[in-house]
Amino acid sequence: MINILKNRILKGVVTRHIDPALPKEIVLVGNELKSLILKQFGRSLHIREVDTGSCGGCESEIISVNNPIYDLSRFGINFVASPRHADALLVTGPVSKNMLVALKKTYQAMPEPKFVITAGDCALDGGIFKDSYYVEGGVGKILPVRLHIPGCPPSPLVIIQRLLVFLKSEQADILKRK
């Protein structure tokens, strides 16, 4: 216990600003986001992740997004264990034929309203695996994708920035419709 307390105090707060040059923007987005998430999804946005044949690089970075340095949950975005609890599906990989059914079933298991995000170059169109006999070549062919996060793999900062910018534009859309 004493070790934990000592290290907790010595390490201090390690959480990073998302973009040191634009801290105001982030606070702004963060605040707007809260109101959007409050309206749309009832307090927080829950994401379920599915790997459809990625190399594991994207998973590693998505896990990093949740570490104390990037700490995505401070914006009210959390990763959940079941599609039943999820508002958004985050898909990686070029969709291997063996994962096609599992991907569709996971999406079907989610309650409405729901949307799909893809991460990583191979989730867009199959990327480097595009010409393979065993990939469907992109999540967009199977599910309606609202946001793609590019990169091989996308870094945690890119993932957070893209998510925040996307959610902000979503909010603008909703306001316009009103």
Added chain:
Amino acid sequence: MDCSEIVTGIKNKLPDFNPIDAWQSYPDEAYIKVREDAFKDVCTVLHKLLPSPIMMLFALDMRKDNTKFVINSVFVRPKSSQWIIVTMDIPQENPVFETLARGIHSASLFEREIWEMFGIQPKGSPDLRSLNLHDEVSPRGNYPLRKDFKIIKPGNLSAYQFARVEGSGIFEVPVGPVHAGIIGPGHFRFSAAGEPIINLEIRLGFTHRGVEKLFEGKSYLEMVRLSECVCGDASFAHSLAYSVAAEKISGLIVPRQGLILRAIYLELERMYNHVNDIGGIAVDVGYSFPAAYATIIKESILQLNESLTASRYLKKVNTVGGVLADIDETNKQKLFKSLKIIKHDFNQLVKILDSSVSFMDRVDSTGILKRKTAEDLGIVGLAGRACGIPADLRKYFPGVYKEAGFRIGLQESGDVLARLRIREFEFRESLRLIEELAIKLKKNEQIISISKPELKAGAALGYTEGWRGPILYWLKIDNCGLIERCKIVDASFHNWQGLSYAALGNIIPDFPVCNKSFDLSYSGNDL
């Protein structure tokens, strides 16, 4: 060192043995070509003589050249730092060979793969179920790695037969392919009676992307990028093994500085993964503070990688002939400074874990893999060292590691704690190796071979000890520089079976921590 010694060794056990041919293609690779009927006996003798598990067993479609299929079986001979490859031809009219799996368990999965990918049948095999081409998706009779294969043809689908445990009170728990965490897809079928697991069957192949086929027909100089995407958390080790194979064929000599840099990057990759797993083990027993602490260390190594090579996962660093990222004087200082902080943080992490009785209680004697079982299964790398098998390619083929005085980590008990201790030891050893090696880096040295690659046909085995264990690439190139065959074996392919034995007798809630202590790759296994 030539192959006559090995041939004599086999003859002592098999008096009538006469190889068709025996040659040494490279100083570290010896081939023995045998007749079809002698293949099984020779492999069995070598398996016991060396002793070595089957490190690789794979087929080639050579029907265009000589109407034959070829099967190669790769063994390692630590004594002489050599790979022994037994090879035989199989006529295309009768694509059948006698199974090795009844005598050598480590051949079993490879034979299933050969059957499903080439349609060459291992006669008498105990198990011919499909691995990567799932019966529910791809009909039997599609052989993707044959040269005349185009696309998966439709046909009758069937279902996979899981091994069943029967009896009163037995129930099955199916888990996956989509899991609760942010990890790759795989299916685990537990049979349990009460709490303990009686049988665990692991079904993989969900991330099969046809990687080996994708290599074929492409220029070998450009395919380093694809090898990086085979397994994302070992991208450097994979591209290294690939590059070694390509360099052997094209006669490129990597300059000394390049070799040192490769060793440094390889150890950095080992470090971030080991600390990630130590944190993962803490997560899976619900000990969140050290888990978070470990992610901070992992992140600092990833950021160090980025500042040295512009890539967090050391991608686009390897190339055929050397490396593309040097470590200059400023970066060297940065490296030493970061390592100092990382070392301090890591010591604190170990202290936090060691001082928790409840944590130790969860990992001690959980998920035991016995040495005998591991040897029979052909378990390699970290998981093997945790149960007392002293195998490490850095020891067998030392190279620059010799100068740094490489020490192998070894544990006896084979439980989660042993695998944790190996990781702790190797993390510290990697730190020390990097410091030793970085001192040897010089200013403005060549890091990449300046000679032009020879354009010639050839085949070679590339290898390296990744953080999970050995990673092997067997590469064959035609005389235009196009890849004819690229066979990949990640340590995960051997070790997944180890997990299904380690979990036996444990309770299902302890399975995640057993799984994390192996932390095997889905994508590296499924290819």
